Amino acid sequence: MNRFAIPLLAFVVVVAFLGVGLTLKPRELPSPLLGKPAPAFELPGLPPAREAFSSAQMRGDVWLLNVWASWCAACRTEHPLLNRLARAGTLRIVGLNYKDDAADADAWLQRFGNPYTHIAFDRHGRVGIEYGVYGVPETYLIDRHGIIRFKHIGPLTPDIMQHRLLPLVETLNGDSA
């Protein structure tokens, strides 16, 4: 082969990668916690009236951990979906109220509805760090054995709910039933 063609070949490879690169989303990070045990935590409930929450309570259940805050605009878009899910009673949803003001959070729930069976109050975002939260909202699906099975960053959409989350919940529920 002509050695003067090497630069051309190298360039073709680079351009191919750049072309693929245009279709990638460099900001969507896979969670290293997928398939790993969900970090255990205990937090006070959202003040003033809600009871404290410990992840140990959820053992043996398939549950959803939803990280939200009243200052997070995108949380509002996914909230009706969560409300509907809660009404359907498919699974329990735990809210992790992330770096929020308790009064704001409470007012927010009054206004938009409360889909959560428990609300853990993560005032300083410590539990957030344990879960590798970097964008709010984030949603984790945790199975009976406390393993994280699914993670979604950003607002949930009906599509994700229908085609990814709910089928997975069904399988997980069926697993040990």
Place this chain on the structure above:
Amino acid sequence: MIPELGHFALILALLMALLQAILPLYGSFANIPAWVAVARPAAYGQLLLVALAFAGLLYAFIHGDFSVAYVANHSNSHLPLLYRISGVWGGHEGSLLLWSLILALWSGAVAAFTRHIPDRIAARILSVMAMISVGFFLFMLLTSNPFARLIPAPAEGRDLNPLLQDIGLAIHPPMLYAGYVGFSVAFAFAVAALLGGRLDAAWARWARPWTNIAWMFLTIGIALGSWWAYYELGWGGWWFWDPVENASFMPWLAGTALLHSLAATASRGAFKAWTVLLAVCAFSLSLLGTFLVRSGVLTSVHAFATDPARGLFILIFLGIVVGGSLALYAWRAPALAAHIRFAPLSRETALLINNVFFGALCFAVLTGTLYPLILDALSGAKISVGEPYFNFLFAVIGAPLALCIGVGALLRWKRDHIARLRRQLPAAALVSVGAGLLWPLAMTHHPYSLNAGLGLALGCWVMVSALLGLRERSGGWRWRNLAHTPRSVYGMTLAHFGVGVFIIGVTFTNAYSVEKDLRMARGETVHLAGYGFRFNGVSDHRGVNYDAARGELVVSKSAGGGRRTIALYPEKRTYLVQKNPMTEAAIDAGLTRDLYVALGEALDGDQVWSVRIYYKPFIRWIWLGALLMAGGGLVAATDKRYRRRARSAAGEATAVPPQTAGQAAAG
């Protein structure tokens, strides 16, 4: 009306560029002198039309015509005039227009200052440059029209990003683009040579001053960007290895290799194919940088607003320009193979070693920049490659490079003798090692720093051997000899000396910087690196288009009872339109140290603030070194030998000095 005229001028410029791309090229092969003769007037015409378009946008900015979407997004009626002007290139669309204008200026300069080159070759060069212009005009007209109207017009513009409201960043892009785009001249020379299938030493001599000037602009542009990041971002760093910075650094590395390779080709007719490849690479990397900055494939702090359609367009354009020229290279380069004899110890070998070093560094930057993307494409894994990676590679590859600079500058063409080096080098080595060992001892308030010693030794070695190289080339320190030494030798000496200054600046800044983030109460004094900093509190201050909290720190020497004090006023600004807070560091600059103060947050009412204080020794040497390098490029470009018409003395009289060409291109 004016914006429409600008838009129309842009369309005409596209047509003119098409004319300039097709007719002269065809004419040069079909032997139609009239078509060949189209090249120069078309280049001037294109320049005129782009200048009109640019003037149209400038007019819209100065008069605050917010019915133009681009103006509405990047200006505001309260914006000072200077930033209304620099706002023209403060965003994606306008910066493309600036890019095109500078390309047209280079085209015009090539048309004006290549009378000593055979018409047919000049025509091909101008044709290749016009093809690049066509691509950028199409890019603007199809995806990024700076003249697009916004109806109904908003009453007020959204303002220029406050970070860009700064003199450093007003002149940084024109310089940088003058460098990026300037490499298109060397590229066009290379492609023209490949098209013609002939390349001689005269070609390299013609190409050299253009490459030098482009490289000088790029050096200044990068240095300006670094200086701006240092004082404006408030972190005190001078280089962050961001993809956008890397995008400007890769063409610089390839361009530096090209400068050296051209020296061998011009003087010895050696390495022709390799030199042509480097010329193609330097500009290709400029285009790649454009793609990286404007496509959104990499996450960068400085990226422009991104849009997949734009990314796709540049990628296709990149594929045509670079793929086409590399295919041409694969086809024609075998004919360029030369058989020049040289010994293992010779200037030729030294220049090749230089090229390997710069090639490896450039490859490292390219790999590090693209690797996250490549890995993501292959496996979906997400990683980051940043400062620690690049610093490691540049230290490991850069240190031996610095050792070689000194020796390389001393070597003679064809064959040199180790005995000659043995006479010259020990003194330089002794001076360097001695300085490197002793200096850290002199820095009494700092523990012995091996890195600083190594850096000083390397820096001295480069500087001393640069001077030895000057003596060697001029034949001694006598005035008669020095006066007859070609400018290119002085340019090289100056640039190499600058490398030494740069190395010392980098290593000293790294080794001896002191950085403290502190709580300071009003009236409190802290001592740092031999200076006392007294915090006198914060007051409100009103700027033209911002409100600021302005702190006052009074600095005095801790020891020696010096009376001299310096007052520093760091600010925290809130620009009225965009509302984001901005840190405006206050810096007392000096040749041997900078004192750098930035204001953080109010911690306790108005009395206690968090304050960042940096002591940055020798940081100015980093930019000083870069300026010396750029100066070297300029001095070398004025060498008379480059302007000689092939084998005829008459060329001397008609040729205009290339540095004038460069200045014209900058204007």
Place this chain on the structure above:
Amino acid sequence: MTRPALMAPVMLALLVTAAPGPAAAQVEAVNFENARQEDLYRDLIDELRCLVCANQSLSDSNADLAADLRARVYEMVAGGQSREAIIDYMVKRYGEYVLYRPRLSPATAFLWFAPFAVALAGFALIFTMAKRRSRQPPCTAAQSQQARALLEDERHW
């Protein structure tokens, strides 16, 4: 410090569009028992990536999450944890993406070694070429004429 810095990345991708994103540098007062801990802290916040920013280390970012993570690093350093332990902690939660110094693995071997391989291959090539070129027979008549033409320049070079 602004809350919106912590919005979903989807929103971020939309918001972080204008040219240079970063603005004010965050300044926090930190105190350590000894210089070694302070150095470790500064190294770590330089080498860990702020996840919500465009491309900034923890030390360069003023995002809310970056401040939280700096605080976490500070606690761990002050608590006497080793560099490796802290890096492990971050990677377990945020993935390899959080490291600006990618760890050596089969996937990153090319990244770390290829530049050196390029340099070594280049030197090997030069060496063989110089050996060959120095032993070549004297040049042809045309070449020597070319060389003579160049002689004038060489005198000064």
